[in-house]
Structures are given as structure tokens and as C-alpha cells.
Amino acid sequence: MIRSLVVIVGLMSGAQAWATVPSNEPITPVKPAVITNPAKVELGKKLFFDPRLSKSGFISCNSCHNLSMGGSDNLPTSIGHNWHEGPINSPTVLNSSMNIVQFWDGRAATLKEQAGGPIANPGEMGFTHDLAADVLRSIPQYREAFKAVYGNDNVNIDEITDALAAFEETLVTPNAPFDRWLKGDKSAISPTALKGYELFKNTGCVACHNGEAVGGNSMQKMGLVEPYVTKNPAEGIAGLTGKDADRMRFKVPTLRNVELTYPYFHDGAYWKLEDAVDVMARLQLGRKLNHEEVGQIVAFLKTLTGDQPDFKLPILPPSSTDTPHPVPFGK
Ligand code: HEC
Numbered sequence: 001m002i003r004s005l006v007v008i009v010g011l012m013s014g015a016q017a018w019a020t021v022p023s024n025e026p027i028t029p030v031k032p033a034v035i036t037n038p039a040k041v042e043l044g045k046k047l048f049f050d051p052r053l054s055k056s057g058f059i060s061c062n063s064c065h066n067l068s069m070g071g072s073d074n075l076p077t078s079i080g081h082n083w084h085e086g087p088i089n090s091p092t093v094l095n096s097s098m099n100i101v102q103f104w105d106g107r108a109a110t111l112k113e114q115a116g117g118p119i120a121n122p123g124e125m126g127f128t129h130d131l132a133a134d135v136l137r138s139i140p141q142y143r144e145a146f147k148a149v150y151g152n153d154n155v156n157i158d159e160i161t162d163a164l165a166a167f168e169e170t171l172v173t174p175n176a177p178f179d180r181w182l183k184g185d186k187s188a189i190s191p192t193a194l195k196g197y198e199l200f201k202n203t204g205c206v207a208c209h210n211g212e213a214v215g216g217n218s219m220q221k222m223g224l225v226e227p228y229v230t231k232n233p234a235e236g237i238a239g240l241t242g243k244d245a246d247r248m249r250f251k252v253p254t255l256r257n258v259e260l261t262y263p264y265f266h267d268g269a270y271w272k273l274e275d276a277v278d279v280m281a282r283l284q285l286g287r288k289l290n291h292e293e294v295g296q297i298v299a300f301l302k303t304l305t306g307d308q309p310d311f312k313l314p315i316l317p318p319s320s321t322d323t324p325h326p327v328p329f330g331k
């Protein structure tokens with residue numbers, strides 16, 4: 001294998017040669033989604049945006065994973081059913097199919113398994129799986145859609161979460177400037193961003209943030225060199241195993257689209273990417289970066305913003321469970 005082989009793939013605008021370099025880089029480009037079952041994805045999309053999956057009829061998956069806000073809610077911790085303030089920051093759903101496991105502590109193995117959680121979580125959508133299925137079954141258009149995808153219109157939580165996961169698998173963000181750079185377009189990122197990438201590699205950030213999602217593929221301790229000080233009670237994997245060694249061990253978050261998914265860390269304590277980078281360098285690597293270096297890494301991180309999922313808001317079928325609007329002032 002000739003790994004450094006440079007393949008000239010074409011000549012652009014007469015003079016500029018574009019080359020594809022088989023990459024030795026620790027980060028790989030995001031591959032576009034391949035949709036094999038559009039009807040299932042469309043059903044999953046409807047469900048993702050549908051507040052009728054919640055007890056109040058107000059909260060959808062998109063409330064906390066807003067697809068026009070980088071798949072997050074831009075709050076320190078999420079607000080759920082009855083204005084309940086959740087215990088932890090909402091991670092992005094963008095590129096979540098690349099995660100080895102789901103949730104900060106990895107307690108769900110797959111997107112399908114994860115999707116059942118929020119519907120029945122009293123502090124999130126506050127509903128039950130059976131009631132959510134009942135509501136959908138009462139809507140003729142949903143019955144039709146489930147029948148078309150699953151061959152029957154019984155509607156159960158297994159199918160609901162299966163469709164949600166199929167939609168989430170399409171929420172990838174290819175074509176980021178950095179990915180174009182990886183594929184050989186050397187003008188796709190600025191010289192400052194390139195210096196930032198070199199620092200990102202040389203200081204050791206890539207040890208934990210690498211691969212297609214620039215994270216999402218390992219569980220690591222937050223506060224490796226210096227402890228992380230927070231009022232947030234989350235303990236990471238230790239909350240599941242009770243083991244001291246697992247205290248503050250979390251899934252390393254993806255850094256794809258990170259400029260959009262503020263505030264940062266599991267407690268949402270830092271609003272500025274500059275501050276998050278400074279904290280990481282000190283706590284994970286024992287390294288104090290100067291102002292210029294932080295700026296360079298931030299410039300690099302901003303080149304990880306890819307094409308946001310292109311979707312038109314679905315038109316929800318009318319609900320037969322809608323209660324008539326109360327008439328004000330009696331009669
Ligand atoms: C009230 C806010 C809220 C709602 C509604 C909500 N989520 Fe979440 N979601 C969160 C929070 C907070 C977490 C992180 C929880 C944790 O790790 O303990 C999360 C985690 C996730 C993750 C894991 C991502 C990762 O990187 O680990 C996925 C995927 C996800 N949610 C999808 C969904 C889907 C699908 C729905 C709708 C069925 C939904 N969420 C509804 C707040 C919400």
C-alpha cells in the first residue's frame with residue numbers, strides 16, 4: 001500500500017489542482033447519509049417533531065435537540081415536563097449515530113434503545129410508552145404510515161423507537177470546511193485554523209477527540225490531570241457501576257458542529273468555546289495555552305461545522321385527541 005500516494009482527481013478553474021490525499025490524519029470526513037427506507041425515515045422525522053409524544057402535548061424531541069440549533073437546546077441543562085429543570089446538558093443528536101454508546105454515561109447501547117428513555121422520563125416528556133402508542137394509534141394518518149412501514153397498524157414503542165432511530169441516522173453533517181481540507185482542498189480552512197489543528201494534534205487533544213465524529217468513540221475521565229469543579233451531581237459511569245475509578249468518566253462528546261452546541265460540558269457551565277478549550281488543555285493535559293493558541297484551536301474547531309440536515313418541517317396530521325379550545329368567558 002502506498003499510503004502517501006497523491007491522486008490528482010481533477011483540474012479546477014484551469015490552474016488550481018485538487019488532489020485527494022489518502023489520509024494519515026486522526027480525523028476522517030463525515031460520510032453523507034445513505035437512506036435505504038425513506039418511508040421509515042419520514043415517519044421517524046414526524047415523530048421527532050411531534051409534541052404529542054409527551055404528556056403535556058408541548059414537548060417534542062426537537063424541543064431539546066433543536067435541529068436549527070445544532071441539535072441541542074443551547075441551555076445549561078434541559079427544561080422538560082412541568083418546567084422541570086433537568087440534571088444534565090442536552091448533547092447534540094447530530095452525528096449521534098457515530099457514538100459507541102448513547103448518553104453521557106453510555107447507559108443506552110443504541111439510538112433505538114435511547115429513544116424510549118425521554119418519552120417515559122417524568123422530567124422530560126413525562127408520558128408512558130403505552131399512552132404514546134395509544135395517541136399515535138388514534139391518528140389515522142399515523143396508522144397508515146406505520147402500516148406502510150411495518151405491515152400493520154398496531155403501533156408499539158418498538159416501532160416508534162425504530163423509526164426515530166432511522167431518522168436520527170440521517171442527521172449527519174458532511175462537507176465541513178475541515179473535511180474539504182482533508183479531501184485535498186487546501187484553501188478550505190484558514191492558516192490560523194490549520195495552526196489550530198496542528199496544536200490540537202500536538203498538545204494531545206486528538207487522543208480523545210478523533211475519528212469521524214472527533215469524539216463519541218471512548219469514555220474518558222473529566223479532570224484527568226486536575227479535578228473538574230462543578231456543582232452538578234452527575235458522576236459519569238460511576239452512577240451506574242458505583243466504582244470509584246468510574247467517577248466523572250463520561251462519553252467524550254463529538255466536536256462536530258461544536259460552535260453551535262454551547263454551552264459546554266455535561267453541566268453546561270461554559271458558554272464560550274475559548275473557555276472550554278482552556279479548561280480542556282489545563283484539566284486533561286496539564287497545559288496552559290496562551291490567548292493566541294486558544295484562538296487558533298477555536299478557529300480550527302469552527303471548521304468542523306458541516307452542512308446542517310436539510311428538512312422541511314413536516315405537516316402534522318390533525319389530531320383526534322385535540323380537546324376543543326375552551327371558550328373564553330363562558331358561553
Ligand atoms: C427535556 C429535554 C429532552 C427531550 C424532550 C429529549 N431529550 Fe434527548 N437528551 C436530553 C438530555 C438532557 C440528554 C442527556 C441525558 C444523559 O446523558 O443522561 C439526551 C440524550 C439524547 C441522546 C444521546 C446523545 C449522546 O450523545 O449521548 C439522543 C440520541 C437523544 N437524546 C435523542 C432524543 C430523542 C429521539 C428524543 C425524543 C423521543 C429526545 N431525545 C427527547 C434531553 C432531551
Ligand code: HEC
Pocket residue numbers: 200203204205206207208209220221222224250251252253254255258261263264265266267273276277280281284285297
Ligand atoms: C483525556 C481525554 C480528553 C482530552 C485529552 C481532551 N478532551 Fe475534550 N473532552 C473530553 C471529555 C470526557 C469531555 C466531556 C467532559 C464533560 O462534559 O464533563 C470533553 C469535552 C470537550 C469539549 C466540550 C464539548 C461539548 O459539547 O460540551 C470541548 C470543546 C473539548 N473537549 C475540546 C478539547 C480540546 C481543544 C482538547 C485539547 C486541548 C481536548 N478537548 C482534550 C475528553 C478529552
